[in-house]
Amino acid sequence: MLSLHLPVPRSHPGARIVATNIPGGGRFIALWGEWRVRVIKEPINCATFNYSALPDMNGGSLAPMEDVLRQLPLTLGENDRLESRATAACATYMGYTGCVFTGSGFTADLLAFAKIASWALQTHGTCIILYDDCAHGSLQASAIQAARVGATEGDHAGGVSVMKFMHNDMDHLRYMLGRCPKKAQVCVAIEGLYSADGSIPPIPNILELKEYYNFLLLVNESHGFLSFGSGGRGCFEYWRDLGYDCPTGEVAIMTTSLAGNG
Structure with missing residues (x-):
């Protein structure tokens, strides 16, 4: 080799x-x-x-x-003034109300999945994570880790389940969503630009399913951020440029990475 x-x-x-x-x-x-x-x-x-x-x-x-x-002391927590200005600028750029920096994109995914799973267990008692079959390893590992943590969080009988759907296959995703118990909080995790094959998710179709099934959407935009969309904001901006109504507000959590930082 x-x-x-x-x-x-x-x-x-x-x-x-x-x-x-x-x-x-x-x-x-x-x-x-x-x-x-x-x-x-x-x-x-x-x-x-x-x-x-x-x-x-x-x-x-x-x-x-x-x-x-x-x-400059750029370690998180060492320069609150600089950090607050930087996070505010990033949130404004992406059109969100808040932003958090982490040491890496992988860490950002770990925190995102853990937060969603914890909230879902507290509010619904059951969490189901569906991720794209071609999703980056950080998404898959973070989903599995969230399931392990969920299994130790007390008396939540439903726990956290992790399943995958066929890559960019909306019929299969619809089938998987239809199998989920109505009481469960479902999270669908995708990439904005898939590093495995360079494909782009069909965001308009995903949002149609989201409106019907009311799931949480998590998007890893590490490979699409600053690489496509008229302003470099990734897949949602890409579809808006084509005339589709794809507001980023439909995304519960979006993660990205810049030269190692999440």
């Missing part, structure tokens, strides 16, 4: 791309349901932690970023 560490030009200190080969050997590999691809050569999978390539957006952005990292 080949693993390479490639420096990223003009990026922040230490940024790199990790490239790993995927052995093919002429085998058939099933992709996206019925599609089957014969891999003749070894494809290379590339990844980087430099989300959104923030330092590369403007030619002179690296120097002030380095100054901020060296001179």
Whole structure:
């Protein structure tokens, strides 16, 4: 197995791309349901932690970023004035009433699922989390962790159940929603831009189902934030640009990540 560490030009200190080969050997590999691809050569999978390539957006952005990292106490809770202004600016930009920073996008998902599960258990006694089959590992792990925590929160008989629906398949999601007990609080978790295959969720259809089944919607916008939509706000803005009525207020919690921070 080949693993390479490639420096990223003009990026922040230490940024790199990790490239790993995927052995093919002429085998058939099933992709996206019925599609089957014969891999003749070894494809290379590339990844980087430099989300959104923030330092590369403007030619002179690296120097002030380095100054901020060296001179300002950015640890959460260490500079309340700076933190409150930054969270307020982010909330305004996205059209929300509040924003919370975490140390990573993964941590943001853990907190989001835990909060939804805890609230659902207190108000409904039962929580069901449905997530897209192609969802990022952080969503899947956070949903499972929320179920484990829910199992230890006292006398909630229903607990937290975790299930998945077929990728972007609204018929299957409708089927799964129809099977959920009416007393349960259901949370549907999706990505704004799926890193697994680059697809976009059908937000207008999801909102139609939300209106009928009254579930909570959690969106991980780590890969769509600042990458599409006329203002870089992700999938909801993308669909609004196409003329659909997709207000971000329909989302209970939206998480994202910027160069490692959630």
